[in-house]
Amino acid sequence: MKKLLVIILFLGIQFGYVSCSKDNDSRPEQPLVAETFLNVSYGNNAQEKYDLYLPENRSTEKTKVIVLVHGGGWTGGDKADMDFLIPYIKLRHPDHAIVNINYVLADINTPAFPNQFLDLDAVINKLTSEKDELHILPEFALIGASAGAHISLMYDYAYDTDDQVKLVGDIVGPSDFTDPFYSENPDFPFLMAALVDENAYPPGTNYAEVLSPALRVSNNSSPTLLFYGNADPLVSLSNATTLNSALDNAQIDHTLNIYEGGHGDWANVDIEDMKAQISAYVDTYLEVDN
Template sequence: MNKKSAKKGVIFFLGILTISCSSTFEEVGTIEEDILIPKEEVDLPLKELSLLDVSYGENPQQAYDIYLPADRSSDKTKVILLVHGGGWVEGDKASMTPFIELIKERHPQHAIVNMNYVLAGVTPVIPAFPNQFLDIRKVVEKIIAEKEDLQLLPEFGLIGTSAGAHLSLMYDFVYDTEDRVKFVVDIVGPTDFTHPFFSEDLNFSLALSLFVDESQYPEGTNYAEATSPVFNVSSMSSPVAMFYGNQDPLVPLGNGEALDVALTSFEIEHIYTIYEGGHGDDWSDADILDLQEQISRFIEEYLPVN
């Protein structure tokens, strides 16, 4: 089996979830470079501001957009971080725009960060794990370092779709050692690479071996387990809102069920919703509205504005 077929196999597994939202998106004070807010303006009533393609690393793909609400302050304005899907090898933050619209409409006092990460590759080999987990950490650390300039309280909620949900879960379960993350929204995220759906597929098994940077893991590591959220849940994990389709051709429903069991065993607060349909693109309008309502309630409960 060659690397080209492996790449096709990986792209087959995970697509990008796009959710429609009816509100109108409007950018205010857009800046398309990495510019911090002047200190002399911090004491003034702060206006809504959007900073686009802010760099957080040397790779051009290491960039995020940040949407700062009006009247923000470092003692109340918390952050919702969006992580796109695309099978770890493709996708872009632009696909998460509907979530920006939803949050702006229903939670206008929250800041929003919409990030890209370095995509994995087969030719040449560009590992996904743990590099993409670490990209989330770099974004979080940059926001923390700039909290006074941005006037943000660095507490985070993560919303991920498909591969982005997997990355969000792994970041919270493994890398969020200071408990900055207060919840994770997991929309059709893969959670268990030992499931036969993945482990018995030769394309995926080969891709996983290419996607792992073995130099960053201890010798003898079981990589399927080390990169699967279900094997990394602990009593320190954050609350999780889970959404899956019962006929998903890309992520088996058993992955949702396995995470539900793992979270329950550690008594982690979570909700688990199963919709009729596949990977999110064919869910009914009523189900999409239900998902939006549940996400909104999760934000209010676990990332409230004090």
């Protein structure tokens, strides 16, 4: 009898454990809340930081990423310059993550190229490696302004070998350094020499060609939105038309928008049109599957 009671007690404990385990397993997971992480480090340089905005209810199955890349002539600017887009993106694309990046600015000791392309690569690699921890799907849109647009175009056209970038928004980005607008400027060779790390390229490299996104377009390039001003003193409209033609020839989906004004100093209605077009491309090429 004593042995029978022990067996019954043991079975009762086991049944209770299994029941509790089943109850625990059947509990729905708590949805993730929205989180913001500012000045996340992605390298050893103090400038290698980004701001990360994670949406609520995110997951590794659906939460794709919009990356913002500021301008400033490769030597200046800050991620805060792109903050104006963040409220719009959050409102229009509440299921996407947003990353607003800084990169190491060029100076007398630190050339821009290819280091700034590699900074963007480091951001994408870090986010990809942390996808499970962050609950994101590492597919990206790159939205860049001026020098940031050049960096974004170059990254997609020349560095994105895993095809993680699905679209590029090019806001007044230099795209063709062989354009007479640049090449006939007597100061241009000195500027190019200051921006390029010659040790990173083979001897005899034509830097104006290698660093021109319009000359790096291929059928592997991502859909691209182009936004330029018709009176831009820094980026000739011919840069826009050259890139547009290259995308035409490669049969890459793209749209060229030309606004009245200079280097992004356009009417509010044009700025809103730009935002809406970027948003439509995100809906098409970086769609979230709910």
